[in-house]
Amino acid sequence: MTRYTSLVLTVLGLASVLVPATAPSCRAQSAPEIVRTPPPARDDLETDANADGVPDGWYNARDAVIQTTGGASGPRFIRFECLHRGRPARLSRAFGIDGRETEAIVIGLWIRSKNVQHGERMGEEPSLMIDFLGDELRTLSRGLMGPWTHAVGDRWTRVAKRIAVPPGTHDAIMSVGLLGASGTLDVDGLTFDLIPRRPTEATNLVVNGDFELGDPAPTYWVVNGEAHRTFPGHDSASAVELSKSGARVLTGLALPVDGVTSLQISLSAKAQGLRGGGGAVASFYFLDPAGEPLAGGGGVPAFQWAGSFDWRDQQAVVRVPQGAHRAVVQFEKTDGLGSIRIDDVEVVSSPNPELTSWTPFHVEDDVDDWLKLPPSTTIAPRSALDFSFLHDGHAGSKGFVTAKDGRLQFSRGGGPSSSASA
Numbered sequence: 042m043t044r045y046t047s048l049v050l051t052v053l054g055l056a057s058v059l060v061p062a063t064a065p066s067c068r069a070q071s072a073p074e075i076v077r078t079p080p081p082a083r084d085d086l087e088t089d090a091n092a093d094g095v096p097d098g099w100y101n102a103r104d105a106v107i108q109t110t111g112g113a114s115g116p117r118f119i120r121f122e123c124l125h126r127g128r129p130a131r132l133s134r135a136f137g138i139d140g141r142e143t144e145a146i147v148i149g150l151w152i153r154s155k156n157v158q159h160g161e162r163m164g165e166e167p168s169l170m171i172d173f174l175g176d177e178l179r180t181l182s183r184g185l186m187g188p189w190t191h192a193v194g195d196r197w198t199r200v201a202k203r204i205a206v207p208p209g210t211h212d213a214i215m216s217v218g219l220l221g222a223s224g225t226l227d228v229d230g231l232t233f234d235l236i237p238r239r240p241t242e243a244t245n246l247v248v249n250g251d252f253e254l255g256d257p258a259p260t261y262w263v264v265n266g267e268a269h270r271t272f273p274g275h276d277s278a279s280a281v282e283l284s285k286s287g288a289r290v291l292t293g294l295a296l297p298v299d300g301v302t303s304l305q306i307s308l309s310a311k312a313q314g315l316r317g318g319g320g321a322v323a324s325f326y327f328l329d330p331a332g333e334p335l336a337g338g339g340g341v342p343a344f345q346w347a348g349s350f351d352w353r354d355q356q357a358v359v360r361v362p363q364g365a366h367r368a369v370v371q372f373e374k375t376d377g378l379g380s381i382r383i384d385d386v387e388v389v390s391s392p393n394p395e396l397t398s399w400t401p402f403h404v405e406d407d408v409d410d411w412l413k414l415p416p417s418t419t420i421a422p423r424s425a426l427d428f429s430f431l432h433d434g435h436a437g438s439k440g441f442v443t444a445k446d447g448r449l450q451f452s453r454g455g456g457p458s459s460s461a462s463a
């Protein structure tokens with residue numbers, strides 16, 4: 042059975058759950074609207090009051106067993122265990138979402154996996170899918186998390202994703218599990234945040250500066266040299282960690298910096314055993330309107346870190362050079378000694394943060410268009426602006442590198458090589 046058919050069957054099976062027995066088979070125009078329960082803010086999978094072996098609120102369990110110790114959030118969690126590829130180990134949950142009021146749902150969960158082998162068909166991989174249903178339970182769109190493969194090991198890993206909700210949505214059906222892969226997948230501590238359909242202004246030019254979004258690589262960041270999200274973060278679930286030599290993360294600021302005098306960067310950092318002479322650095326790189334690095338192309342340092350220290354808040358102001366159009370902020374570890382964790386990154390224009398206030402996620406172009414970098418012959422190989430590691434082969438054959446849905450892509454289609462998204 043393909044993933045698609047199995048989902049259709051799931052949906053059909055659910056029709057009886059979602060449509061009350063007394064309702065006519067079609068949603069009558071005059072009938073009062075049925076408001077279904079929204080998802081809980083969090084579900085730690087701790088309760089099985091009716092002792093049916095399935096966490097309360099969930100159904101459609103297959104090869105899913107409640108474990109009573111060792112959870113990521115409270116002792117209990119769900120283990121999917123399956124020896125045979127093609128057998129869809131899973132668990133499902135349905136809830137109401139009013140797409141007129143909710144523009145997105147942020148789903149977070151703790152996962153870990155062992156001995157995972159893909160199923161024989163496409164899509165038979167550990168993942169989470171959520172279908173948004175409109176009138177007459179018609180599927181309007183599907184959101185996906187995962188597949189969780191090599192990037193997730195047998196340590197609890199936090200994944201979280203912002204998934205757009207179509208305006209006509211009434212209900213959502215979610216399934217999580219191995220979904221056709223063999224091996225073991227553990228799941229705990231789900232959170233559901235409904236984002237209201239209301240524009241919210243922000244002055245922070247960094248998207249996902251708190252590193253809470255990631256699946257598991259941090260969304261909206263370019264990751265290189267085995268930089269990765271780590272848990273816990275600074276008063277939060279997640280931060281980013283650089284430990285190997287050459288590990289770096291970078292992101293383009295959401296808006297152009299023409300007319301901006303200076304940029305103020307603030308963040309929290311925690312280090313362990315860094316080299317004395319500055320084992321890790323935070324820098325800005327500035328690009329002209331053609332996407333070329335400004336004269337010299339070198340980074341403008343904001344922080345240099347050395348030694349060991351507990352979480353501390355830091356702030357610096359960096360002048361925007363003449364002719365700069367775009368800016369990239371980058372954290373890099375220059376050698377293999379020690380490690381550094383970074384969280385709560387905020388970059389605002391200085392002295393007036395309001396100068397570059399914007400509405401994240403609302404103006405499609407703001408997010409999907411940033412970091413469009415034309416090919417350059419002047420970028421030093423292996424420097425921060427050398428994006429060649431994103432190229433699959435003939436550089437430029439698929440268009441410029443751009444961002445879409447939080448991942449880097451080529452403007453003429455196709456994703457970057459695995460090093461960018463893994």
Ligand SMILES: [Ca+2]
Pocket residue numbers: 085086087112113114115116117118229230
């Ligand atoms: Ca739990």
Ligand SMILES: [Ca+2]
Pocket residue numbers: 088089090091092093094095096097098
């Ligand atoms: Ca139960």
Ligand SMILES: [Ca+2]
Pocket residue numbers: 251252253274275277278279280384385
């Ligand atoms: Ca964080």
